[in-house]
Amino acid sequence: MQEFDSKQYKIYSWKNWMVLHYIINPGIAFNEIFLGMRVPKVSLVDKTQKDKPFIERSYVPCPHCNTLHDARLWSANYKTHMKNWFGLYCVSCGEIIPCLMNATTFLLKWLTFPVWYWFRDNWKAKWLAAQPKRFENIDLATFENPFGKNMWLKQGLSFGFFMFVFMNLISPLIDETPFNWKKVLISIPVWLVAGLLFGYFMKAFLGQKIKNS
Ligand SMILES: [Zn+2]
Known part of the structure; x- marks a missing residue:
C-alpha cells in the first residue's frame, strides 16, 4: 500500500466509519450494480488547504502511477460518477484504480457468477476502450459544486x-x-x-x- 503523509492528509480507507457504512448498507448495491457507482479504496482529504471547500480538497491516488487525482474528476457534473463498473479509470496511466465493494454487491456477484463470467472479458475490454473519451473535455477550473447555490x-x-x-x-x-x-x-x-x-x-x-x- 502507498504511504501518505498523515499530517497533510486525512486518509479514508476501510477503517473509516463512512467507508464501513458504504460496505454494509445493502441499498448501495443498487447504485453499484445498475448505475456503476464506485468509491475508491483509498481517498485523501488535504487538511492544510484551509480556505478550500471539502470538494476541492479531496484526492484519489492511483496505486499504479502514483498520480494524485482531483476527486472531482469523477463527479455528476461530467457524468463520470457512474458507469464505473470495473473501477475508476486513471487518465494518467490507463490502469484501473481499485475500488470498494459493497457486501451485498459482492454476494450477488458471486451468486450470479455463471451468468456474467462468459461476458466479462469482452465487456471489460469495451468499457476500457470507451474510458479516455469520457475524461477528454473535463475542465476542473470551471467546476461547480453540484449542491452549491440553489x-x-x-x-x-x-x-x-x-x-x-x-x-x-x-x-x-x-x-x-x-x-x-x-x-x-x-x-x-x-x-x-x-x-x-x-x-x-x-x-x-x-x-x-x-x-x-
Ligand atoms: Zn495511474
Missing part, C-alpha cells in the same frame, strides 16, 4: 422523489407487500423533508471549509 434544492427534491418511487413502487414489488394508500400518502411529506435535508447536508458537507482556530 442546486441543493433540485438535487434534494430529485433524491426525495427517487426514494419515494423506490420505496412505494419498487420495494413492495420485491418483498410482495400489498399496496397501501395510507402509507403512500404519509411517505410524501417524509421523503420531501428527507430529500431537502439530504440536499442541504450535501451542500454543507461538500462546501465545508476548515475554520482557523
Whole structure:
C-alpha cells in the first residue's frame, strides 16, 4: 500500500466509519450494480488547504502511477460518477484504480457468477476502450459544486422523489407487500423533508471549509 503523509492528509480507507457504512448498507448495491457507482479504496482529504471547500480538497491516488487525482474528476457534473463498473479509470496511466465493494454487491456477484463470467472479458475490454473519451473535455477550473447555490434544492427534491418511487413502487414489488394508500400518502411529506435535508447536508458537507482556530 502507498504511504501518505498523515499530517497533510486525512486518509479514508476501510477503517473509516463512512467507508464501513458504504460496505454494509445493502441499498448501495443498487447504485453499484445498475448505475456503476464506485468509491475508491483509498481517498485523501488535504487538511492544510484551509480556505478550500471539502470538494476541492479531496484526492484519489492511483496505486499504479502514483498520480494524485482531483476527486472531482469523477463527479455528476461530467457524468463520470457512474458507469464505473470495473473501477475508476486513471487518465494518467490507463490502469484501473481499485475500488470498494459493497457486501451485498459482492454476494450477488458471486451468486450470479455463471451468468456474467462468459461476458466479462469482452465487456471489460469495451468499457476500457470507451474510458479516455469520457475524461477528454473535463475542465476542473470551471467546476461547480453540484449542491452549491440553489442546486441543493433540485438535487434534494430529485433524491426525495427517487426514494419515494423506490420505496412505494419498487420495494413492495420485491418483498410482495400489498399496496397501501395510507402509507403512500404519509411517505410524501417524509421523503420531501428527507430529500431537502439530504440536499442541504450535501451542500454543507461538500462546501465545508476548515475554520482557523
Ligand atoms: Zn495511474
